[in-house]
Amino acid sequence: MNMDSSFAMSRRSVLLAGAGIALTTATAPWAAGTAAVREIRIAAAPGQAPLVGGSRPQTDVLGYDGKVPGPTLRLRQGEPVRIIVENKLDQDTTVHWHGIRLPNAMDGVPGLTQPPIKPGESFTYEFTPPDAGTFWYHPHANSLQQLGRGLAGALIIEAPEPFAVDREILWMIGDWRLKPDAQIAGGFGNSMEAAMSGRVGNTVTINGALPADELVHAGERIRLRLINSALARIMALRFEGHRPLIVAIDGQPCDPHEPEGDRVLLGPAMRIDVVLDMSGEPGRRYRVIDDFYDDLAYTLVHLAYDDKTMARASPLETAGNLPRNPLPQPDLAAAERHELALRGGMMSGAMMGGGGMMSGGMMGGMGGAAWSINGTSMTGDGHADMLPLLTLKLGRSYVLTLRNETAWWHPMHLHGHSFLVVGRNGTSSPRREWSDTVLVPPKESVDIAFVADNPGDWMLHCHVTDHQMAGLMTVLRIA
Ligand code: C2O
Ligand code: CU
Numbered sequence: 221m222n223m224d225s226s227f228a229m230s231r232r233s234v235l236l237a238g239a240g241i242a243l244t245t246a247t248a249p250w251a252a253g254t255a256a257v258r259e260i261r262i263a264a265a266p267g268q269a270p271l272v273g274g275s276r277p278q279t280d281v282l283g284y285d286g287k288v289p290g291p292t293l294r295l296r297q298g299e300p301v302r303i304i305v306e307n308k309l310d311q312d313t314t315v316h317w318h319g320i321r322l323p324n325a326m327d328g329v330p331g332l333t334q335p336p337i338k339p340g341e342s343f344t345y346e347f348t349p350p351d352a353g354t355f356w357y358h359p360h361a362n363s364l365q366q367l368g369r370g371l372a373g374a375l376i377i378e379a380p381e382p383f384a385v386d387r388e389i390l391w392m393i394g395d396w397r398l399k400p401d402a403q404i405a406g407g408f409g410n411s412m413e414a415a416m417s418g419r420v421g422n423t424v425t426i427n428g429a430l431p432a433d434e435l436v437h438a439g440e441r442i443r444l445r446l447i448n449s450a451l452a453r454i455m456a457l458r459f460e461g462h463r464p465l466i467v468a469i470d471g472q473p474c475d476p477h478e479p480e481g482d483r484v485l486l487g488p489a490m491r492i493d494v495v496l497d498m499s500g501e502p503g504r505r506y507r508v509i510d511d512f513y514d515d516l517a518y519t520l521v522h523l524a525y526d527d528k529t530m531a532r533a534s535p536l537e538t539a540g541n542l543p544r545n546p547l548p549q550p551d552l553a554a555a556e557r558h559e560l561a562l563r564g565g566m567m568s569g570a571m572m573g574g575g576g577m578m579s580g581g582m583m584g585g586m587g588g589a590a591w592s593i594n595g596t597s598m599t600g601d602g603h604a605d606m607l608p609l610l611t612l613k614l615g616r617s618y619v620l621t622l623r624n625e626t627a628w629w630h631p632m633h634l635h636g637h638s639f640l641v642v643g644r645n646g647t648s649s650p651r652r653e654w655s656d657t658v659l660v661p662p663k664e665s666v667d668i669a670f671v672a673d674n675p676g677d678w679m680l681h682c683h684v685t686d687h688q689m690a691g692l693m694t695v696l697r698i699a
């Protein structure tokens with residue numbers, strides 16, 4: 221694809237169309253506007269990527285434009301885009317624009333919202349991103365293999381006004397299970413893994429490569445966009461010697477705050493934007509450690525200071541708030557409430573690795589599926605005839621309690637909406653934060669609230685891909 225020329229083109233058309241076309245506030249955010257449409261082309265294709273680098277062999281991957289990660293798509297809030305996706309794979313695919321509130325037909329779920337894109341064919345996605353922030357795109361077909369072999373890219377929606385930082389850095393953090401020859405190991409969809417942590421890999425990359433030092437200058441302020449594009453690995457990042465300030469979660473601005481326990485918790489598919497003031501000493505290196513899994517802490521990357529100190533006219537003030545996105549506020553008092561019980565999986569809390577064997581068998585007789593939501597198991601990536609678990613009334617507010625009765629963590633994701641996390645374990649949350657993927661700890665519950673304002677059939681599933689494939693998925697209809 222050629223982003224620069226298409227961008228130039230759309231700028232030119234915007235100029236030709238004349239400046240100053242006001243956005244009508246009366247239309248829904250995903251309704252088509254009148255501005256010129258920017259066009260982008262990407263292809264899902266096999267390729268090779270230097271995941272481990274050095275003299276080691278390249279890894280055979282599947283990637284957008286053959287790359288891992290795929291091209292970072294930078295779109296503008298409120299500006300329509302047309303993305304033509306060509307399938308150069310030898311299997312069906314689709315693209316899901318994770319976290320974007322868009323029309324149902326553009327959501328990329330095969331069978332449910334569109335027919336799959338056959339090999340050699342293409343599909344045109346058209347939408348107008350209503351929210352600025354950090355999002356990502358990935359297939360929703362044969363997800364374990366397609367996402368697990370590299371198909372994913374960052375999707376950055378720019379706000380009209382830039383946020384005041386010196387520099388922006390993007391870390392798309394991936395996790396791979398590589399063999400000694402640097403090729404991706406087979407064995408996707410192993411049923412024991414599917415009933416436990418999912419396919420956690422052995423090699424963590426940043427932007428498709430083994431992390432090299434991240435070079436920084438003393439005194440600068442960085443906006444760091446974090447995206448967890450792993451199939452299953454949960455991350456908890458500690459920034460040695462630094463105090464990251466979380467300014468957005470899943471693309472949605474929040475009240476800036478330091479992470480709980482000084483760890484930035486990032487389940488699969490989650491995004492966190494932090495402001496990092498580089499307060500370290502010139503010439504020193506500071507570790508960024510991921511210590512989510514007990515006994516398996518590792519250094520993800522170093523923040524490496526050069527000898528310069530950034531000159532500044534006046535000292536930095538505390539980072540300000542990002543401008544909020546136009547999200548509909550749920551009416552909690554009038555909201556209709558439902559509970560979704562997440563069940564299944566192996567009983568033991570044994571983590572990956574360490575040879576830990578589970579102590580119990582599967583729960584319930586679910587015939588092949590390892591997980592269920594309110595007793596039903598939808599498996600796979602999306603297909604026709606997925607009957608909705610609930611039908612929600614268009615325009616009404618809902619509170620859903622996601623009750624995790626299992627021994628495992630589940631990053632639960634709802635398509636087509638952002639929701640407010642309003643409570644945990646029955647008590648209301650001090651901070652009400654928007655997100656589209658919420659990490660529900662074992663044996664805990666999370667209450668999410670949203671206005672069902674986007675009509676269609678929307679998936680709700682765990683983003684540990686193995687869990688989704690093995691039944692931790694359902695459909696909500698909004699009509
Ligand atoms: Cu990120 Cu159903 O997906
Ligand atoms: Cu999604």
Ligand code: CU
Binds near residue numbers: 628631683
């Ligand atoms: Cu899960």
